[in-house]
Amino acid sequence: MQTGDVYAALGSTPDGLSSTTARARRRSHGPNQLPPVAHRGVWRQFAAQFTDLFAIVLLLSSGITLLAHLLQDPPEVGTLQLAVAILCVVLLNATIGFAQEYSAERTTESLQAMVPHSSRVLRDGELLELPADDLVPGDVILLESGDAVPADCRLVEAHDVSVNNAAITGESDAVRRTHEADAPGALLEARNCLFMGSDVVTGTARAVVFATGESTEFGRIFRLTAAAPRQKTPLQHEIASMARRVAGVAVATGAVLFAVRLPEGQDLVSSFVFALGVMVALVPEGLPATLSVSLAIGVRRMAQKNALVKRLLAVEALGCTTVICTDKTGTLTQAEMTVLTVWADGALHAVTGVGYRPRGDVVDPHPVLPVLLAGALCSNARLVPPSDQDDWQVLGDTTEGALLVAAAKAGIDLKAQQAAHPRIAEFPFDSGRKMMSTVHEDGNGACQAYVKGAPQEVLARCAYIEWGGVVQPLTEDLRARVTATNDDLASQGLRVLAAARGSPLRAPFAQEKTESDLVFLGLVGMLDPPRPEVRAAVEACEQAGIRIVMATGDHPLTAEAVARRVGIVRRDEPLLMTGSQLDTLDDSSLERLLSTSRELLLCRVGPEHKMRAVKALQRRHEVVAVTGDGANDAPALKQADIGIAMGKEGTDVAREAAVMVLLDDSFASITTAVRLGRSVYRNIRKFLVYVFSSNIGELGPIVAATFAGFPLVPISAMQILAIDLGSDIMPALALGAEPPEPDVMERPPRSRHERLFSTAVMRRILFLGGIQALTGCAVFFWHINASGIPFADFTEDNPVYREAITMVQAGIVLSQFFIALAVRTEHDSVLRIGLLSNPWLLTAGCAGIGWMAAISYVPVLRSVFNTAPLSLTDWAVLACLGLLPLLADETRKAWLRRHHTRSRS
Ligand code: ATP
Numbered sequence: 002m003q004t005g006d007v008y009a010a011l012g013s014t015p016d017g018l019s020s021t022t023a024r025a026r027r028r029s030h031g032p033n034q035l036p037p038v039a040h041r042g043v044w045r046q047f048a049a050q051f052t053d054l055f056a057i058v059l060l061l062s063s064g065i066t067l068l069a070h071l072l073q074d075p076p077e078v079g080t081l082q083l084a085v086a087i088l089c090v091v092l093l094n095a096t097i098g099f100a101q102e103y104s105a106e107r108t109t110e111s112l113q114a115m116v117p118h119s120s121r122v123l124r125d126g127e128l129l130e131l132p133a134d135d136l137v138p139g140d141v142i143l144l145e146s147g148d149a150v151p152a153d154c155r156l157v158e159a160h161d162v163s164v165n166n167a168a169i170t171g172e173s174d175a176v177r178r179t180h181e182a183d184a185p186g187a188l189l190e191a192r193n194c195l196f197m198g199s200d201v202v203t204g205t206a207r208a209v210v211f212a213t214g215e216s217t218e219f220g221r222i223f224r225l226t227a228a229a230p231r232q233k234t235p236l237q238h239e240i241a242s243m244a245r246r247v248a249g250v251a252v253a254t255g256a257v258l259f260a261v262r263l264p265e266g267q268d269l270v271s272s273f274v275f276a277l278g279v280m281v282a283l284v285p286e287g288l289p290a291t292l293s294v295s296l297a298i299g300v301r302r303m304a305q306k307n308a309l310v311k312r313l314l315a316v317e318a319l320g321c322t323t324v325i326c327t328d329k330t331g332t333l334t335q336a337e338m339t340v341l342t343v344w345a346d347g348a349l350h351a352v353t354g355v356g357y358r359p360r361g362d363v364v365d366p367h368p369v370l371p372v373l374l375a376g377a378l379c380s381n382a383r384l385v386p387p388s389d390q391d392d393w394q395v396l397g398d399t400t401e402g403a404l405l406v407a408a409a410k411a412g413i414d415l416k417a418q419q420a421a422h423p424r425i426a427e428f429p430f431d432s433g434r435k436m437m438s439t440v441h442e443d444g445n446g447a448c449q450a451y452v453k454g455a456p457q458e459v460l461a462r463c464a465y466i467e468w469g470g471v472v473q474p475l476t477e478d479l480r481a482r483v484t485a486t487n488d489d490l491a492s493q494g495l496r497v498l499a500a501a502r503g504s505p506l507r508a509p510f511a512q513e514k515t516e517s518d519l520v521f522l523g524l525v526g527m528l529d530p531p532r533p534e535v536r537a538a539v540e541a542c543e544q545a546g547i548r549i550v551m552a553t554g555d556h557p558l559t560a561e562a563v564a565r566r567v568g569i570v571r572r573d574e575p576l577l578m579t580g581s582q583l584d585t586l587d588d589s590s591l592e593r594l595l596s597t598s599r600e601l602l603l604c605r606v607g608p609e610h611k612m613r614a615v616k617a618l619q620r621r622h623e624v625v626a627v628t629g630d631g632a633n634d635a636p637a638l639k640q641a642d643i644g645i646a647m648g649k650e651g652t653d654v655a656r657e658a659a660v661m662v663l664l665d666d667s668f669a670s671i672t673t674a675v676r677l678g679r680s681v682y683r684n685i686r687k688f689l690v691y692v693f694s695s696n697i698g699e700l701g702p703i704v705a706a707t708f709a710g711f712p713l714v715p716i717s718a719m720q721i722l723a724i725d726l727g728s729d730i731m732p733a734l735a736l737g738a739e740p741p742e743p744d745v746m747e748r749p750p751r752s753r754h755e756r757l758f759s760t761a762v763m764r765r766i767l768f769l770g771g772i773q774a775l776t777g778c779a780v781f782f783w784h785i786n787a788s789g790i791p792f793a794d795f796t797e798d799n800p801v802y803r804e805a806i807t808m809v810q811a812g813i814v815l816s817q818f819f820i821a822l823a824v825r826t827e828h829d830s831v832l833r834i835g836l837l838s839n840p841w842l843l844t845a846g847c848a849g850i851g852w853m854a855a856i857s858y859v860p861v862l863r864s865v866f867n868t869a870p871l872s873l874t875d876w877a878v879l880a881c882l883g884l885l886p887l888l889a890d891e892t893r894k895a896w897l898r899r900h901h902t903r904s905r906s
Contacts, residue, residue: 007155011209013139015157017123026137033136033152033213035220046102050095054241055284058248059094062277063087069270079719079797080274082865086722087281093726102293118653120151121396128383130396140210145381146203146429147632147652150195153217154208156180160427161512162204164195175202189218200654202632205381205429236317236685239757240292244285251283254700258707274718279703281718285692285725288733292685295737299681307664308674309648315660318642319678321624321753322547326614326641328628329553329560330496331399331650331666333567334529338403341495343369344486345523346469352407357384357393359409366411371467372523373411375500376404378422379439379451384409398430399650400498403527404453422449428512432554432631433607434458438503440510450503450515455556455605456487456524459499463521467502472520486524487556494562495526496555531566538669539568546749547675550601550618552611557604564602567668575600580610591617608633615640624753626671628663629655645671672746680741682751686762687824688733694770694820694886695729698813701774702781711792713802715781719866720810723856728814728849732821735842742826742834768893769823769886773816776882780808803869807857808879811871814853815883818846823890828898830891 008014018026050056066084070076118133123141133151136142142154150164156178163175166189183192195201195208198219214220259276263269299316303309310316330336337357343350346368354361363369382397384405395402409415422441425448430437436454443449452459460483466475483499490497501519542549549569553560557577564570576598583591583606595601595617603614608631615637618625627641630651635658638644646659647666656662663670702715784805785795795802821842822831837843856862857871871879 007157007209011139011155011211013141013209015141016126017141018137018139020124023124023135023137023140026139027135030137030213030216032134034134035215043103047095047099050098051091053098054244054248055288056091056095058252058280058284059087059091062280063091066274066277069273073270077270079867080270083274083277083718086719090722090726097730098293104297118149118151120148128396136210136213138210138213141207142210143205143207143381144195144201145205146201146431147630147654148201149653149657150197150199150201152210152214153194153196153212153219154210156193156195156206156208158207159193160205161429162206163202164199165202166196166199178206180206200632200657203429203431205427236292236296236682236757240288243758244288248284251280254283255280258704261707275703275714277718279700281721281725283696283700285696288689288692291688291692291730291733291737294734295681295684295688298738299677299684303661303674303677304664306673306677307648307667307670308677309662309664310660310674311662312660315643316678316681318624318753319626319661319675320682321751322626322643322675322678323623323750324548324550324618324625325542325668325671326550326552326611326618326625326627327668327671328630329551329555329563330529331630331647332628332663332668333535333551333563333569334531336399336529336650336666338399338496338527338529340403340407340525340527342490342526343372343407343523344490344526345369345372347482349486352410354406354410357395357402357406358387359384359393359406361410363407363411368469369411369523370413371502372500372525373404373408374413374418375451375502375522376401376453376498376525377408377413377415378418378424378441379437379453379500380404381427384415400496400527404498404525407525425508426510426515428515430454432633433609435554435605436516438512438516440503440506440515443505447505448507448510450506450510450519452501452503452516452519453498455554456483456497456499457605459501459519460484460521462516463501463519464517465519466521475521483521483524488558490524490526491556491558492562493526494528494559494566496529496559498525498527499523500525529563531563532667532669534667534669535567538672541672541676541746543568545675545679545746548599548623550595550603550614552603552606552614554606555604557602560602560604564600570600570602572600575602577602577604579604580606583610583613588613588617588620592621596621608637612637612640624750626675628668628671629659631655634658676741676746679745679751680739683742683745683827684737684739686757686827687739688736689757690762690765690769690824691736691817691821692725692729692733693766694773695724695813695817697766697770698773698777698816699724701771702777702809705774705778706781709782709792711785711795713795713797714806715777716806716809716813717867720806720856720868723852723866724810724813724817727852729817731845731848732817732842735839735845736821736824738841739825739839742829744827744829765824765890769820769890772886772889773813773820776816776885777809777812780812780879780882781805784808797867800869803867804871804875807868807871808875810866810868811853811857811876812879812882814849815876815879816886817883818850819883819887820890821846823887826894828894828901830894831887 063084066080070080070084073080119130120133120136121143122129122131136152157180159178159180162178164178165175178192178195180193196219197217255276258279259272262272262275296313296316300310327333339355340352342352350369351364352361380401382395382401382405385394385396387393405415421444424439424441426440428438435458436452438450438452440448440450460480463475465472466479487497500522502522503515503519539549551560551564551569557579561570561577603610615625615627624642626643626645627637628645629638630647632652632654635654638646638655638658643661644659645661645663646655648662648664649666699716699721706715788801790801825831826834856866856868
């Protein structure tokens with residue numbers, strides 16, 4: 002079928018559909034969406050919680066306790082209560098874990114939906130940017146390199162188009178596509194069709210949609226029924242393996258103490274219940290749930306700050322980032338280009354007016370008209386007039402948009418010129434070639450090429466120059482003048498483009514020929530102001546020990562000027578490396594260069610240079626975050642430890658390859674994400690220290706009692722469960738949601754190899770837990786000894802014993818309250834962040850104390866937990882003892898801070 006027939010066959014026109022037809026078709030065909038990914042069934046997801054190792058250990062314990070109860074003669078209610086309580090623990094834990102997983106999945110989905118997926122569509126002859134969901138059969142769409150093909154479509158115009166069909170055919174090499182008629186054959190093999198799920202690798206195209214949503218080939222092949230596999234991050238793996246080890250230690254310790262007690266004449270069942278208490282004390286029941294909450298909160302906070310994390314892995318890796326390799330345009334700058342000056346006929350002509358509003362003047366416009374006409378014709382952008390919400394906007398590339406605005410300011414009627422010079426061929430812009438050309442009919446039966454691009458590249462292809470309206474040979478002298486002007490404009494931080502015209506041409510057009518022997522027309526200098534927030538973000542990185550390497554396609558002088566403005570470069574002589582200089586270096590010299598130079602700017606680089614730099618940095622054991630927007634940035638984004646794509650200006654391909662998407666494209670959002678990534682890790686450590694120190698506090702008195710020959714436990718399994726699940730879990734969750742500490746960006750990045758349970762963490766657990774255990778032992782034995790009753794005479798219902806175990810339990814709850822405050826900071830005094838700054842933690846802590854009071858005073862609970870009412874003096878003594886870990890930790894932190902300052906000075 003010829004292209005003309007394609008429109009008719011699909012009920013469309015070269016101007017696209019009318020909006021009325023589009024609405025009607027949308028009603029009959031539905032939205033251009035695939036059915037959502039099926040989730041695991043809710044029950045299966047819930048059942049999976051019981052396969053967790055902690056759950057298995059606890060289920061087994063419950064089963065054995067029940068067996069023990071049945072074997073007892075007479076059976077004791079306490080044993081039955083314990084079996085039921087452990088079962089409740091497992092159920093509660095599974096419910097929390099399930100709720101967390103469920104909400105995390107929903108959060109990920111809703112976050113994914115925040116990444117806009119739009120298409121450029123012709124409707125009523127107007128080019129619009131619409132959500133891809135709105136496409137209907139017959140829509141005429143425009144595609145370019147980096148776009149994901151949004152629906153199945155037939156090409157009607159194709160310039161140098163190649164696509165990657167990996168998602169459909171499994172073949173990952175790019176294949177060329179054309180708009181020409183093809184021999185009949187399998188649809189997926191058709192050379193003039195593009196399919197949903199594939200990506201445009203090179204070129205620009207116009208195509209008519211013939212299938213949308215479930216009717217596309219992609220929809221037909223992939224009925225997405227299977228659940229998407231959920232990958233665990235290294236952190237989750239570490240927690241899982243830690244859980245296995247802790248469970249092993251718990252069982253082993255329980256077994257040893259069981260073995261110690263038996264020869265002392267204790268009966269089998271009570272020794273078993275005792276051992277079980279030890280096991281339960283050691284198993285941190287609420288840990289897996291707390292971990293998921295902490296990660297989910299991190300992801301949500303990052304999204305609120307415009308950093309959308311697609312994989313949890315990125316949250317952890319962000320905290321270890323040592324180098325950020327960043328683009329310039331749009332990331333450090335606003336990507337709001339305004340042409341300030343045009344150089345033609347040897348003179349600079351100022352252009353007034355800012356933004357994309359085509360109001361302003363060009364001083365003495367006559368000589369610059371050919372330059373701006375070439376720029377405007379060789380452009381795919383479109384100016385969108387203001388609407389209620391927005392001022393003038395650019396649809397497409399902002400550099401090209403700025404050229405259109407300048408042309409309009411110079412009095413060029415864009416629509417009339419585009420109609421007078423219809424475009425018949427295009428060699429699209431690519432960041433390797435750094436230029437773009439288009440071929441237009443000149444109205445006399447011949448064709449004319451217009452070229453624009455990086456001045457050096459364009460100049461290298463020019464043989465002539467237009468000077469005062471006359472075409473003359475481009476002498477070395479004139480070349481030097483052009484280069485000097487370019488350098489001058491670039492050193493002012495301007496982005497400079499050159500414009501040129503080709504000689505009259507005839508079809509077929511080959512790129513090489515079209516872009517040779519050109520006539521140089523002039524230079525255009527445009528300003529892209531730095532983003533105001535970037536300077537502070539760069540300083541924060543500096544303080545946080547993160548290096549910034551700028552990698553840009555722009556001129557070295559422009560790059561340096563921008564880098565100075567945002568504070569990336571402060572010294573007199575930063576190292577400026579161009580892509581071609583990089584090509585002359587071997588890998589080891591490159592590595593040396595990257596590790597020795599603090600201020601490094603990679604200029605005039607293409608995506609392959611970025612990729613080399615990332616690999617070299619990684620070989621130096623750096624954790625590299627890389628930004629990218631173009632389709633050919635995808636390999637570097639995948640190679641990086643954290644690939645970061647631009648949400649606004651980035652291509653679909655870059656967004657797919659990245660693990661994080663910046664919704665506002667700003668560098669400052671990367672710094673914020675690093676800050677949050679670091680704090681997520683710290684928060685996980687906080688609740689680990691909190692949870693495990695209480696385990697030691699529970700275990701300490703039990704071990705002491707065993708070796709002291711006391712016949713009963715100083716704290717029962719039921720009481721331990723009441724602590725671990727009743728009063729510990731909420732504060733642990735609140736710790737997982739702590740806001741970042743003030744010093745989180747004042748320390749160097751965490752080593753990637755640093756384990757969660759580092760020596761420092763273990764020491765802190767032993768330190769805080771040790772103090773808690775000692776106070777627990779002191780309270781217990783002081784109370785028991787004060788009664789004067791020999792150890793052997795104590796029975797479970799002895800009131801002194803009941804008081805003593807209540808004191809131990811309440812002591813742990815109170816000291817946990819203070820430990821929760823202590824672990825909120827790693828180095829700073831808690832007073833610096835404010836005792837009241839996490840109201841959730843205080844509320845959770847107070848609720849825990851309230852629960853403890855209920856256990857001590859409410860008769861039903863008293864009989865379940867075998868406790869006794871405590872006096873006010875008891876509470877006061879316990880509160881004072883509970884404060885000890887906090888005071889000791891504050892002293893330790895003060896000492897550490899002094900040590901740190903001294904070693905720094
Ligand atoms: P960054 O990687 O920091 O975003 P950049 O946007 O300047 O840098 P590229 O987009 O690769 O990098 O552009 C490289 C050079 O190509 C620019 O300096 C400019 O001279 C030229 N250029 C940019 N956009 C176009 C375009 N649409 N048409 C022709 N030439 C262009």
